[in-house]
Amino acid sequence: MAPLYLAIVGPGLVGAKLISQIAALPSAAARFRVVYITSSTRSIRTLDGIDLSTWKASLNSSTTKPDLGSLPSTIAQLVPTGGKVVVVDNTSSDDVATLYPTFLSGGLSVVTPNKKAYSSSLELYNQILSTSATHGTSILNESTVGAGLPIISTLKDLVQTGDKIIKIEGVLSGTLSYIFNEFSSVNGPAKPFSSVVKVAKEQGYTEPHPADDLSGADVARKLTILSRLIPELAQKLPQGYKSVSITTSGLGDDFVRRLVDFDHEYDNLRRAAAKEGKVLRYVGVIDVAAGVIKAALEPYPVTHPFATSLSGSDNIIAFHTERYGARPLIVQGAGAGADVTAMGVLGDLFKI
Numbered sequence: 001m002a003p004l005y006l007a008i009v010g011p012g013l014v015g016a017k018l019i020s021q022i023a024a025l026p027s028a029a030a031r032f033r034v035v036y037i038t039s040s041t042r043s044i045r046t047l048d049g050i051d052l053s054t055w056k057a058s059l060n061s062s063t064t065k066p067d068l069g070s071l072p073s074t075i076a077q078l079v080p081t082g083g084k085v086v087v088v089d090n091t092s093s094d095d096v097a098t099l100y101p102t103f104l105s106g107g108l109s110v111v112t113p114n115k116k117a118y119s120s121s122l123e124l125y126n127q128i129l130s131t132s133a134t135h136g137t138s139i140l141n142e143s144t145v146g147a148g149l150p151i152i153s154t155l156k157d158l159v160q161t162g163d164k165i166i167k168i169e170g171v172l173s174g175t176l177s178y179i180f181n182e183f184s185s186v187n188g189p190a191k192p193f194s195s196v197v198k199v200a201k202e203q204g205y206t207e208p209h210p211a212d213d214l215s216g217a218d219v220a221r222k223l224t225i226l227s228r229l230i231p232e233l234a235q236k237l238p239q240g241y242k243s244v245s246i247t248t249s250g251l252g253d254d255f256v257r258r259l260v261d262f263d264h265e266y267d268n269l270r271r272a273a274a275k276e277g278k279v280l281r282y283v284g285v286i287d288v289a290a291g292v293i294k295a296a297l298e299p300y301p302v303t304h305p306f307a308t309s310l311s312g313s314d315n316i317i318a319f320h321t322e323r324y325g326a327r328p329l330i331v332q333g334a335g336a337g338a339d340v341t342a343m344g345v346l347g348d349l350f351k352i
């Protein structure tokens with residue numbers, strides 16, 4: 001069996017976890033050969049496959065700058081003719097996402113948990129799909145929604161087999177699920193909002209910058225990704241979701257510290273909901289018939305499944321379709337965290 005050759009872009013939380021999951025596979029070397037790893041500043045490459053037990057030290061000591069624009073020709077020098085290669089983009093970078101057509105037309109398939117290519121301009125999205133079809137290269141993105149949960153594959157199966165999507169609704173953010181499960185729980189003691197956000201970041205649930213989660217941008221991107229898989233909505237979001245400009249420094253530690261100033265405001269929201277026997281949940285909806293796509297923080301009765309059945313970073317997504325009738329198809333489980341996200345990426349690699 002020929003191995004699948006991998007170029008790993010972005011060895012951060014998810015990327016590093018993916019590498020350790022690959023290394024732990026039985027006969028890992030026979031299945032996957034990692035020939036290239038790059039961060040935004042350094043890269044390593046080798047013909048024989050990078051040693052997955054020492055890659056971090058090798059990358060840290062490398063002085064080779066990445067040049068992703070010429071990745072297809074770099075890879076051609078590392079992989080035997082006919083070898084199947086996948087670029088795994090574990091960044092959250094728009095710049096890397098815009099290179100997918102270059103990768104796909106250069107004979108490289110792509111697997112990614114990065115939402116940018118799928119939720120930005122429709123032009124880029126369509127270009128990616130058509131380039132992949134023309135060049136016979138694959139692109140898979142299960143972990144862009146619900147991390148490793150089978151959300152994208154389920155929706156594709158429903159649509160491809162001729163079911164009609166009526167509505168999709170649910171809690172689509174692991175970070176916001178964790179935050180509101182902890183902060184506005186049915187029974188639990190009240191905790192300061194900012195302290196819960198801090199833990200969500202420490203657990204690896206947030207985007208590289210947590211403002212992306214708290215602004216609702218991450219959920220908006222996920223709703224865009226799902227909507228583009230539904231025939232009635234596929235071409236109706238021309239702009240997609242533009243990146244918010246984040247002006248606070250670093251990777252958001254300062255931003256999280258300053259959230260203390262908003263604890264009082266959030267506590268008022270929580271108390272107002274509790275007075276009515278409700279808890280706060282951040283829920284996204286795609287109502288196909290009404291042509292409405294929305295996401296909002298809203299009070300839900302404590303008896304509602306979004307209030308009672310979720311804990312940790314759980315996502316819950318209900319697919320209301322013609323075939324499933326009054327009882328929707330429901331997928332639920334951890335929707336964020338490096339381990340479950342890397343699993344979704346690795347699952348896509350196995351599919352390829």
Ligand SMILES: NC(=O)C1=CN([C@@H]2O[C@H](COP(=O)(O)OP(=O)(O)OC[C@H]3O[C@@H](n4cnc5c(N)ncnc54)[C@H](OP(=O)(O)O)[C@@H]3O)[C@@H](O)[C@H]2O)C=CC1
Nearest residue numbers: 010011012013014039040090091092113114208336337341
């Ligand atoms: N965490 C989660 O639960 C989930 C995450 N995702 C997605 O997974 C992706 C990765 O998330 P996460 O691992 O948490 O993020 P991290 O910030 O931990 O890792 C990002 C990595 O990308 C690298 N990088 C950034 N820009 C570039 C570039 N231009 N070229 C090469 N490498 C680059 C960074 O390297 P450097 O050190 O050089 O900056 C870093 O290694 C994101 O798109 C996120 O939305 C999806 C589902 C769940």
Ligand SMILES: N[C@@H](CC=O)C(=O)O
Nearest residue numbers: 173174175206207336
């Ligand atoms: N930050 C995201 C990670 C997965 O997409 C989330 O919290 O859901």
Ligand code: NA
Nearest residue numbers: 142145147149
């Ligand atoms: Na998923």
